[in-house]
Amino acid sequence: MKTVILEREALYEQAAGQIAGILTEKPDAVIAMSAGRTMLPLWQKLRRLDLNAVRLFQVAEFIGTEEHLTMRAMTEKNLLEGSNLRPENCFWLTEENFQEYENAIADVGGLDLAVLGIGDNAHIGFNEPATQFDSRTHRQKLTEKTRKQYGWYFGTEESTPAWGLSMGIRTITEARKIMLLACGEEKAQAVFDMLYARNDSIIPAAFLQIPAEVTVYADREAGAKL
Numbered sequence: 001m002k003t004v005i006l007e008r009e010a011l012y013e014q015a016a017g018q019i020a021g022i023l024t025e026k027p028d029a030v031i032a033m034s035a036g037r038t039m040l041p042l043w044q045k046l047r048r049l050d051l052n053a054v055r056l057f058q059v060a061e062f063i064g065t066e067e068h069l070t071m072r073a074m075t076e077k078n079l080l081e082g083s084n085l086r087p088e089n090c091f092w093l094t095e096e097n098f099q100e101y102e103n104a105i106a107d108v109g110g111l112d113l114a115v116l117g118i119g120d121n122a123h124i125g126f127n128e129p130a131t132q133f134d135s136r137t138h139r140q141k142l143t144e145k146t147r148k149q150y151g152w153y154f155g156t157e158e159s160t161p162a163w164g165l166s167m168g169i170r171t172i173t174e175a176r177k178i179m180l181l182a183c184g185e186e187k188a189q190a191v192f193d194m195l196y197a198r199n200d201s202i203i204p205a206a207f208l209q210i211p212a213e214v215t216v217y218a219d220r221e222a223g224a225k226l
């Protein structure tokens with residue numbers, strides 16, 4: 001696991017540069033893409049790239065929220081719009097398609113890259129603490145900490161959905177490359193735990209110590225405890 005600690009703008013430039021490099025080698029790369037605040041500045045930079053052949057798989061989604069508040073809507077509005085990413089190459093999580101979702105990833109040869117954020121409680125996707133390493137795409141009860149984390153998006157913690165959908169930890173860690181971005185002091189403990197916690201299911205992001213090629217991009221605040 002490689003760790004890069006930079007000022008925020010440089011962090012996003014370098015992360016976007018890594019993705020540009022992957023796309024130069026493989027224009028039709030299969031990318032698992034997280035959503036959330038951390039992704040917004042990255043998406044602004046990715047929109048400048050040629051994403052026409054990219055296959056995109058959503059990493060996490062809320063259950064039971066209004067359409068315009070889904071992570072799909074966030075991704076469509078802030079990444080697809082303004083880029084040449086093709087809607088027919090984008091795969092979205094639903095409560096009915098877990099096995100089809102895993103099959104679709106296998107059918108395109110597996111994930112070339114997983115682009116992750118990290119939850120305040122070190123979740124990845126919506127794999128909350130106590131999610132097993134060998135988990136596949138599944139429904140996930142969201143912790144109070146995660147619902148609090150998303151109060152900004154839904155207005156209040158109470159209006160944040162209680163359940164989500166997530167690509168499993170096993171599925172994520174099978175990606176040939178993984179990059180995780182973390183910004184803000186609220187992520188500092190999760191980033192520290194990810195790097196130094198045991199590979200147990202209480203710190204889901206710690207499972208990223210296992211795969212071969214993981215790069216962590218942290219800004220000064222998120223990397224403050226390292």
Ligand code: GLP
Pocket residue numbers: 034035036037038039059060061116117118119120124125126146
């Ligand atoms: C959310 C999402 C993750 C995201 C993480 C960080 O719960 N399910 O995919 O990476 O937590 O979110 P943010 O970037 O908004 O802090």
